[in-house]
Amino acid sequence: MTDHTLKAFDSDLQALAHSVAEMGGLAEKQIADAVGALARRDVALAQRVSGADVNIDALQREMAVDLREIVGALRLANDLERIGDLAKNIAKRVIALNTEFPPPKLIRGVEHMTDLVLGQMKAVLDAYARRDDAKAMAVWRGDEEIDTMCTSVFRELLTYMMEDPRNISFCIHLLFCAKNIERMGDHATNIAETVHYIIDGRPITDARPKGDTTTMGALRVAGDK
Amino acid sequence: MTDHTLKAFDSDLQALAHSVAEMGGLAEKQIADAVGALARRDVALAQRVSGADVNIDALQREMAVDLREIVGALRLANDLERIGDLAKNIAKRVIALNTEFPPPKLIRGVEHMTDLVLGQMKAVLDAYARRDDAKAMAVWRGDEEIDTMCTSVFRELLTYMMEDPRNISFCIHLLFCAKNIERMGDHATNIAETVHYIIDGRPITDARPKGDTTTMGALRVAGDK
Numbered sequence: 198m199t200d201h202t203l204k205a206f207d208s209d210l211q212a213l214a215h216s217v218a219e220m221g222g223l224a225e226k227q228i229a230d231a232v233g234a235l236a237r238r239d240v241a242l243a244q245r246v247s248g249a250d251v252n253i254d255a256l257q258r259e260m261a262v263d264l265r266e267i268v269g270a271l272r273l274a275n276d277l278e279r280i281g282d283l284a285k286n287i288a289k290r291v292i293a294l295n296t297e298f299p300p301p302k303l304i305r306g307v308e309h310m311t312d313l314v315l316g317q318m319k320a321v322l323d324a325y326a327r328r329d330d331a332k333a334m335a336v337w338r339g340d341e342e343i344d345t346m347c348t349s350v351f352r353e354l355l356t357y358m359m360e361d362p363r364n365i366s367f368c369i370h371l372l373f374c375a376k377n378i379e380r381m382g383d384h385a386t387n388i389a390e391t392v393h394y395i396i397d398g399r400p401i402t403d404a405r406p407k408g409d410t411t412t413m414g415a416l417r418v419a420g421d422k
Numbered sequence: 423m424t425d426h427t428l429k430a431f432d433s434d435l436q437a438l439a440h441s442v443a444e445m446g447g448l449a450e451k452q453i454a455d456a457v458g459a460l461a462r463r464d465v466a467l468a469q470r471v472s473g474a475d476v477n478i479d480a481l482q483r484e485m486a487v488d489l490r491e492i493v494g495a496l497r498l499a500n501d502l503e504r505i506g507d508l509a510k511n512i513a514k515r516v517i518a519l520n521t522e523f524p525p526p527k528l529i530r531g532v533e534h535m536t537d538l539v540l541g542q543m544k545a546v547l548d549a550y551a552r553r554d555d556a557k558a559m560a561v562w563r564g565d566e567e568i569d570t571m572c573t574s575v576f577r578e579l580l581t582y583m584m585e586d587p588r589n590i591s592f593c594i595h596l597l598f599c600a601k602n603i604e605r606m607g608d609h610a611t612n613i614a615e616t617v618h619y620i621i622d623g624r625p626i627t628d629a630r631p632k633g634d635t636t637t638m639g640a641l642r643v644a645g646d647k
Binding site for chain 2: 209210213214216217218220221222223224225227228229230231232234235236238239240242243244246247250253254256257260261264266267268270271273274275277278280281282283284285287288289290291292301304307308311314315318319322325326374378381
């Protein structure tokens with residue numbers, strides 16, 4: 198964001214601080230009244246305290262709704278930052294393996310997965326820009342395909358390793374690259390969930406669709422994010 | 423917040439959406455370049471990808487800093503809402519026990535705890551309004567006193583129960599009220615942490631000071647929030 202944006206927000210922040218102060222005042226009064234009612238056995242006052250709780254609840258809900266776009270944008274930024282880290286992981290592997298020249302066919306599966314993930318990224322960023330919930334939900338459901346493809350890439354790489362032992366080292370790097378790309382897909386799915394939340398106001402409550410994935414936990418390298 | 427505030431935020435949200443779109447475009451490019459470098463064994467490109475990750479990181483950090491006040495306000499609203507719930511719990515107990523008239527001395531400890539918590543609330547809301555980090559930190563450290571007092575109120579109430587069995591039922595209600603007040607203190611401590619975060623930009627990393635507290639978990643009633 199630019200300095201201009203920061204400044205523009207500043208003026209609104211005062212209104213926000215005012216809302217917090219209002220809630221704080223209400224909460225203080227509720228505490229004092231509740232214990233006052235207890236001390237004086239004042240049931241009528243206790244009933245007013247019980248009834249007035251909705252006012253604080255309403256202020257909090259209103260604030261959350263007003264700020265949903267902002268909270269959503271922060272979540273999107275976090276997921277995009279993690280996707281950037283995953284791309285960097287792949288780049289670091291390329292730097293590490295610079296002397297190896299395996300046959301190009303080994304890499305096809307990883308490239309195919311990448312095309313799928315880039316398609317998901319493009320679609321979900323478009324869904325965010327256009328506030329298109331249906332498109333976001335399509336991305337959300339589409340992650341299963343990436344997971345399934347990740348598994349088939351793993352199997353394919355295993356066959357290359359068995360076929361020619363000289364492929365083993367490179368294929369292990371590719372396994373990790375595939376895993377990084379699969380995790381980018383997970384973040385694209387997070388983004389889809391956030392876009393849905395921004396548009397709809399409610400989180401997705403369905404279980405996330407998951408394709409069959411080979412667990413790579415035991416193989417993860419130190420420093421791999 | 424008022425409709426006016428909501429509208430004012432709206433114009434800034436476009437700038438925020440623009441930042442997200444910018445990050446999204448960078449992340450897409452990083453993915454394509456990382457896998458492109460892998461496919462073509464282009465170490466120079468991989469090094470550029472690795473170096474360019476700081477740009478996404480910087481955008482995300484900038485956004486988080488710009489929005490710190492807003493994220494902080496949302497957290498404050500959540501804690502205040504929970505404090506309101508706890509006051510309501512006490513009010514509901516008062517309504518439930520309206521036919522009992524125990525000696526006023528039984529309630530002194532709870533009233534004393536309430537004074538402490540109200541003092542903490544006032545101080546921390548003031549710290550928020552004035553951006554006074556030292557005051558927020560004083561509230562943060564002060565929670566220990568409430569916890570310690572809660573324990574001594576528990577002990578005191580036990581003596582009243584042993585002294586006269588007719589006090590037992592009322593004292594059990596008071597135990598729960600004391601527990602509710604102690605938890606208000608915990609939320610005031612959360613608020614102090616958030617105020618510190620808003621002012622300082624960094625979370626408090628020290629362990630939270632805790633007085634000796636009697637665990638009331640086993641005695642908690644259903645529906646008690």
